[in-house]
Amino acid sequence: MWRYIGRKLGIYTITFVIAVTINWMIPRFMPGDPVRSMLNRASVSDPEALERMSDYYEGVFGVDAPLHEQYLNFWAGLLRGDLGISAWLYPEPVADIILRAVPFTLGLLLPAIILSWIVGNYVGAFAARSKVLDNTVLPVGYILTATPYMWLALLLAWALGVVGGFFPAAGGYSFALTPSFTWPFISNLLTHWFLPFLSMFIVALGGWAIGMRNMIIYELEADYSNYLQALGAPRRLIRRYAFRNAMLPQITGLAVQLGTIISGALLTEIVFNYPGLGMLILNALNNRDYFILQGAFLFVVIGVLIANFIIDIIYVLVDPRTRVQMTGGAS
Amino acid sequence: MSNVAGAPGADAATPAEPVAERGRSEILHFAGRNPKLLIGAGVVLTLLLTGLIGPLFVDHGPNEYIGPKNQPPSGEYWLGTTSFGQDIWAQFVYGLRSTFMIGALGGGIAFLLGTTIGFLAGYKGGIVDEILNLITNVVLVLPTLVVLIVAVSYLQVEGLLVQGLFIGLTSWPWAARAVRSQALTLANRDYVDLARLSGRRTWRIITSEIAPNMSSYLMMSFILLFGGAILIAAGLDFIGLGPAGGVSLGLMLESSMQWSALQLGLWWWFIPPGAGITAIVGSMYILNVGLDEVFNPKLREL
Amino acid sequence: MTLRVKDLKVYYQTLRGDVHALDGVSFDLADGEIMGLAGESGCGKTTLGKSLIRLDGRMRHVGGTIELNGAEVPITDERAMNPLRYHEISLIPQYAMSALNPTRKIGRMINELLRARGVRPSKVADELRRRLELVGLDPDVLNRFPIELSGGMKQRVVMVMATLLDPSLLIADEATSALDVSTQRSVAESMVEFRDRGFVKSMIFVTHDISLVYQMADTVMVMYAGQVAEKGPASTIINDPQHPYTKMLIGALPEVGSTTTEARLEGIPGTPPGLLKPPTGCRFKERCPIASEECDETPPLVEIDTGHWAACWKTGR
Numbered sequence: 001m002w003r004y005i006g007r008k009l010g011i012y013t014i015t016f017v018i019a020v021t022i023n024w025m026i027p028r029f030m031p032g033d034p035v036r037s038m039l040n041r042a043s044v045s046d047p048e049a050l051e052r053m054s055d056y057y058e059g060v061f062g063v064d065a066p067l068h069e070q071y072l073n074f075w076a077g078l079l080r081g082d083l084g085i086s087a088w089l090y091p092e093p094v095a096d097i098i099l100r101a102v103p104f105t106l107g108l109l110l111p112a113i114i115l116s117w118i119v120g121n122y123v124g125a126f127a128a129r130s131k132v133l134d135n136t137v138l139p140v141g142y143i144l145t146a147t148p149y150m151w152l153a154l155l156l157a158w159a160l161g162v163v164g165g166f167f168p169a170a171g172g173y174s175f176a177l178t179p180s181f182t183w184p185f186i187s188n189l190l191t192h193w194f195l196p197f198l199s200m201f202i203v204a205l206g207g208w209a210i211g212m213r214n215m216i217i218y219e220l221e222a223d224y225s226n227y228l229q230a231l232g233a234p235r236r237l238i239r240r241y242a243f244r245n246a247m248l249p250q251i252t253g254l255a256v257q258l259g260t261i262i263s264g265a266l267l268t269e270i271v272f273n274y275p276g277l278g279m280l281i282l283n284a285l286n287n288r289d290y291f292i293l294q295g296a297f298l299f300v301v302i303g304v305l306i307a308n309f310i311i312d313i314i315y316v317l318v319d320p321r322t323r324v325q326m327t328g329g330a331s
Numbered sequence: 332m333s334n335v336a337g338a339p340g341a342d343a344a345t346p347a348e349p350v351a352e353r354g355r356s357e358i359l360h361f362a363g364r365n366p367k368l369l370i371g372a373g374v375v376l377t378l379l380l381t382g383l384i385g386p387l388f389v390d391h392g393p394n395e396y397i398g399p400k401n402q403p404p405s406g407e408y409w410l411g412t413t414s415f416g417q418d419i420w421a422q423f424v425y426g427l428r429s430t431f432m433i434g435a436l437g438g439g440i441a442f443l444l445g446t447t448i449g450f451l452a453g454y455k456g457g458i459v460d461e462i463l464n465l466i467t468n469v470v471l472v473l474p475t476l477v478v479l480i481v482a483v484s485y486l487q488v489e490g491l492l493v494q495g496l497f498i499g500l501t502s503w504p505w506a507a508r509a510v511r512s513q514a515l516t517l518a519n520r521d522y523v524d525l526a527r528l529s530g531r532r533t534w535r536i537i538t539s540e541i542a543p544n545m546s547s548y549l550m551m552s553f554i555l556l557f558g559g560a561i562l563i564a565a566g567l568d569f570i571g572l573g574p575a576g577g578v579s580l581g582l583m584l585e586s587s588m589q590w591s592a593l594q595l596g597l598w599w600w601f602i603p604p605g606a607g608i609t610a611i612v613g614s615m616y617i618l619n620v621g622l623d624e625v626f627n628p629k630l631r632e633l
Numbered sequence: 634m635t636l637r638v639k640d641l642k643v644y645y646q647t648l649r650g651d652v653h654a655l656d657g658v659s660f661d662l663a664d665g666e667i668m669g670l671a672g673e674s675g676c677g678k679t680t681l682g683k684s685l686i687r688l689d690g691r692m693r694h695v696g697g698t699i700e701l702n703g704a705e706v707p708i709t710d711e712r713a714m715n716p717l718r719y720h721e722i723s724l725i726p727q728y729a730m731s732a733l734n735p736t737r738k739i740g741r742m743i744n745e746l747l748r749a750r751g752v753r754p755s756k757v758a759d760e761l762r763r764r765l766e767l768v769g770l771d772p773d774v775l776n777r778f779p780i781e782l783s784g785g786m787k788q789r790v791v792m793v794m795a796t797l798l799d800p801s802l803l804i805a806d807e808a809t810s811a812l813d814v815s816t817q818r819s820v821a822e823s824m825v826e827f828r829d830r831g832f833v834k835s836m837i838f839v840t841h842d843i844s845l846v847y848q849m850a851d852t853v854m855v856m857y858a859g860q861v862a863e864k865g866p867a868s869t870i871i872n873d874p875q876h877p878y879t880k881m882l883i884g885a886l887p888e889v890g891s892t893t894t895e896a897r898l899e900g901i902p903g904t905p906p907g908l909l910k911p912p913t914g915c916r917f918k919e920r921c922p923i924a925s926e927e928c929d930e931t932p933p934l935v936e937i938d939t940g941h942w943a944a945c946w947k948t949g950r
Binding site: 011012014015018019022023026027138139142143145146147148149150151152154155157158162163169256258259260262263266267270271281282285286290293294296297300301304305308 | 367465468469471472473474475476477478480481482484485486505558562563565566569570571572581584587588593594596598601602604605606608609611612613615616617620
């Protein structure tokens, strides 16, 4: 068991190192001068401040130091939690800006992923019951997985927000309110949260439903299902086994789909002007703030790696086969 | 990337059935009466034709300001106009074209990479497999769109080709994985052993003995990669990292968002491009299920 | 009489038409009889095994009856058939290696199956342990997952599980072909012992391994192209077969008692007829060395000696 976890940790460490290296490499080998293009966009009029900024970025990009030294410095800064200073929101540290956005993204992502996974699994299992159901759930599921996240977001924002007026179609909360633990603020937060959440939930749902439907059909054709049928076991028992066994690959699917769903969250946030990482990335792009961009990238990668690791551990705990293999049972 | 879509029991690796053994006529018979296959293929082909022929009947550039502003769909402007007076129908048909292009480019590159790596890993085994597997796992874990955002933001994307290359380079891993597990089962079959004993080159064995026996599986992988590439490209375009000065369905969504089509109620601006993407990718996935049912007799019975 | 099958016809539905997998099969199985069912692959022996317990989706019952202990077996009626399954008719499948749910502990799965079939697990718990010990398994296997067991162990678990409710009829479909020779032998011995102890009343043992049949079966039935060619006491069939097909089948064996696998039937020239449109008359006539004009008529299955039946015009009436 520990070998398995160690192996996984190894892969994640390598991935992290590679991600950091990409992050370090790209601005240094890009054509043109990142410092200049960053400062051009920075909305600072005070020449003295501009001077300070320019010194800072020249220093960070350390043009004089040899490359390996720059690389090590980059890691040293990273391990101290120093992601640099934003040009767009100068002189605020990038880490602070990102940490402000992360709760919004997580608040969208976690409920959307978990709920869509649970509901999707049940819908998929239900669809595998009969041909009629299957023929409706299957196409709908595929169309949902084919829907670009931002498009469904636009449709919902337009229909339920702009036209219907049931929910606000933009922002994380009303600007009239100051963040606090009061009921008006929390309910305001929730109404702003609902549409982005719903849109992500619906798109993600389709994929889970299809995955479950395919897996459960596979399980119902498996030898053990056939044998139980031959011994006259009721449909209910066979379905229960199939559902449970089909769930296991769906847990792995969770890890595989994570990247897609996170991308979806970023795009959805942009549509709803929701103050999470997606909006931050868009602003960073528009303002050529590469520090924020890189910081956000690292945050997402770290988040994905942690989530993958959690899923690995859950899988080991849930699937007796891997557990047994790893504790070294009889052949 | 959507790996659940279409792949029958994506992780369970249903063994590829040799196609030649069952004869083409039976396959054609089932293909001809599989509604999923027919409807999916029908929609895809209709849209493809629209993208190919449509622009020929538009006598002005898709981004030209030719008409009145903010017009809802009418006889003259089938899909209405933007708030700059651009013809949305013209943008749509040109957009379809580039959407198919990016699917073919990005999906094609990812397919070539993924199958090559998968075949090599599955067939060679040993240290080659270990290394390729490690690379695959690393790229698999990295969130594709986010990597692309960082890469593309620095290295300006000039055109569809570069965008396709970027997408292809990042979205191959699951195909490599799937092909690897398939190749692994096939590599141990008798006829492959025979070919190996007779001293044929690795590459010849892969292309002449292994690949043909999983051709249906490869075809379905390509379709999934195609659809995935379209979705990723749309995401990039939407963030504003699309090819500069181009036309695509994703860029249409971006400009509609940027110029507040939502608040102004210009629904004809953002509904067609999204519907186009969904229709292309969705019907490809459904087409894929149809193919799967045709090639995989077990699934026909349900 | 435990089992009486009369003129059973079961067809497979395919695109090109019906495949006549069982085309008028009749035989009796006595109390306590272990019958070996032999024949080339595709002769309908597996279909016969399935027809006695559960028709799969593409199988269609066309005619004929099955009686078990004097009562009709309603094989076409899922609902009426279900009470008989496991309680009266049970199965050791071809795929015994993968017949257990991989994510349930074996004991728990058996208990859930028993409960679903209306049996209180505690009532048979002792018997279960005793029988596991009888086949040489530690009752502790009940606390293990299938993946922790070897092929032979899984095979024995399935055997104990299948016979736990003392069925009248047990169908063992190629139950030993995936095992190595010594394991095969001990599993076969356990099956005989189960019969001797009355855990099962009678048994149909489907196999292509005639030497194994000789060791454990009381009678042997040879099938050819969806029909019964010959049935008789095991020693008669092996040492003094009457039907020309059986003769060739036995003659193709290198030596009685040896255990080679599938290859043994290569000695017979030609291939069995396709069952999509089976030929009229005797189905073996194309390959039969002694065929003559009368073989254009279908030969009836007649008792040529006590308990020895054959379907051939040449077996001296």
